[in-house]
Structures are given as C-alpha cells and as structure tokens.
Amino acid sequence: MFTMNKFWEKVFYILTAVFQGSSFLSPKAYGIMHRLHHAHADTEKDPHSPKYSKNLFDMMWKTRIIYSAILTDNANTEDKFKKNVPYWAALEKIAGHWMVRLAWAAFYILFYMKFATVWWMFLLLPIHFLMGPIHGAIINWFAHKLGYINFKVSDTAKNLLPIDFLMMGESYHNNHHKYGGRANFGIKWHELDPTYPIIWLLNLIGIIHLKKDNDLNYM
Numbered sequence: 144m145f146t147m148n149k150f151w152e153k154v155f156y157i158l159t160a161v162f163q164g165s166s167f168l169s170p171k172a173y174g175i176m177h178r179l180h181h182a183h184a185d186t187e188k189d190p191h192s193p194k195y196s197k198n199l200f201d202m203m204w205k206t207r208i209i210y211s212a213i214l215t216d217n218a219n220t221e222d223k224f225k226k227n228v229p230y231w232a233a234l235e236k237i238a239g240h241w242m243v244r245l246a247w248a249a250f251y252i253l254f255y256m257k258f259a260t261v262w263w264m265f266l267l268l269p270i271h272f273l274m275g276p277i278h279g280a281i282i283n284w285f286a287h288k289l290g291y292i293n294f295k296v297s298d299t300a301k302n303l304l305p306i307d308f309l310m311m312g313e314s315y316h317n318n319h320h321k322y323g324g325r326a327n328f329g330i331k332w333h334e335l336d337p338t339y340p341i342i343w344l345l346n347l348i349g350i351i352h353l354k355k356d357n358d359l360n361y362m
C-alpha cells in the first residue's frame with residue numbers, strides 16, 4: 144500500500160513495540176501472515192479462517208501456532224510472500240522477549256494500581272495484556288462472519304459496522320478484501336475511515352509514499 148525509508152521504518156518499529164507492549168507482534172511475521180490471509184482467504188491455507196475453526200479461541204490458538212512458525216521461518220512460506228516486509232532483527236528480539244513482555248504486564252498492573260478508581264477496572268487487565276491478538280481476532284473472526292457486503296468477493300469478508308467507531312476503519316473488511324491496496328477502507332458515504340486522514344497526512348509530508356493506485360476513485 145505504501146513504502147517508507149529505513150529511518151521511518153525504525154521509528155514506527157519503536158512506536159509499535161511501545162504501544163503493543165506485552166502483546167508485541169513482529170511487523171515482519173504479521174505482514175507475511177496477512178498476505179497469506181489475503182491470498183488464501185477462507186481456504187485451508189488461510190492462517191485464520193472462522194470456516195476452519197470450531198470457535199473464536201480455537202482460531203486464535205491456530206493463528207498463534209502459524210504466527211510462531213512464520214516468525215521462526217518454519218512455515219514453508221513461498222518467497223513471494225516474504226518480499227519487502229519491514230524488518231529490524233534486534234528490536235524484534237527485544238520487544239518479543241518473554242521478560243520484556245512480563246515487564247510491560249507489570250507496568251500495566253502498577254499503572255492500574257495508581258490510577259484505577261473502582262475494583263472492576265482491574266478486570267480489563269487481561270484485555271491490555273493481550274491487546275494485539277484480541278484486536279486481530281475481532282476482525283478475523285467477526286468481520287468474516289457478521290455484517291454487510293458492498294462487493295461480491297470470493298471469501299466471507301464483511302463490513303462489520305456501517306460507521307466504524309471501534310476498529311479505526313479496519314472493520315470495513317469487505318471493502319478491504321475487494322481493494323487490498325487501497326489506503327482508504329471506506330467506500331460508501333457513511334463509511335468514514337478514521338485512519339485514512341492520518342495516512343493521507345503522513346503521505347503529504349513525505350513520511351510515507353502511497354502507491355499510485357490509491358488516487359483512483361473506485362465508486
């Protein structure tokens with residue numbers, strides 16, 4: 144969808160590590176896994192398809208196994224899926240280390256102890272520990288099961304919400320499967336994509352370079 148130079152790639156790598164914290168996912172491995180999802184959506188080769196899982200947790204577990212195999216280069220992935228993904232070996236090693244993950248978890252607990260005002264707020268801690276996989280599972284499970292479609296596609300991708308206030312635009316998943324290289328996930332007038340203006344601005348000031356076909360008006 145877009146490219147950036149090595150300096151900015153490192154900046155975003157650090158931001159990813161800080162904000163994903165305990166549930167850091169390798170941008171490289173996630174990128175490869177996501178390409179496999181698009182190429183094989185809702186077939187047996189799909190790394191996460193509700194069609195081939197009994198329930199949400201079964202799918203999350205399978206995704207975890209495939210993600211780990213990709214991360215350690217044991218997934219027999221074709222070379223074409225591995226090209227031009229971001230990679231910073233040292234930072235992946237640090238951010239993905241179990242001690243660093245535990246340190247983030249400890250930090251979240253301390254943060255809650257300092258700022259939580261009611262006991263039930265602590266029930267939100269597991270969501271914080273597993274923010275990355277939970278975010279993924281919401282899209283990969285629900286946006287392949289519930290919602291409406293704008294386009295007939297060869298898989299089950301749906302637009303989960305008519306106005307995506309929850310997933311920052313990512314839940315316009317039917318649009319995204321139809322036009323995988325399009326930065327703006329919204330197509331219909333009500334489908335506002337809150338992430339797109341940020342991408343648009345980053346492109347305008349030259350931090351990223353959107354590929355040409357993003358200028359096309361698809362509707």
Ligand SMILES: [Zn+2]
Pocket residue numbers: 180184283287300316320
């Ligand atoms: Zn999908």
Ligand SMILES: [Zn+2]
Pocket residue numbers: 177181319323
């Ligand atoms: Zn995608």
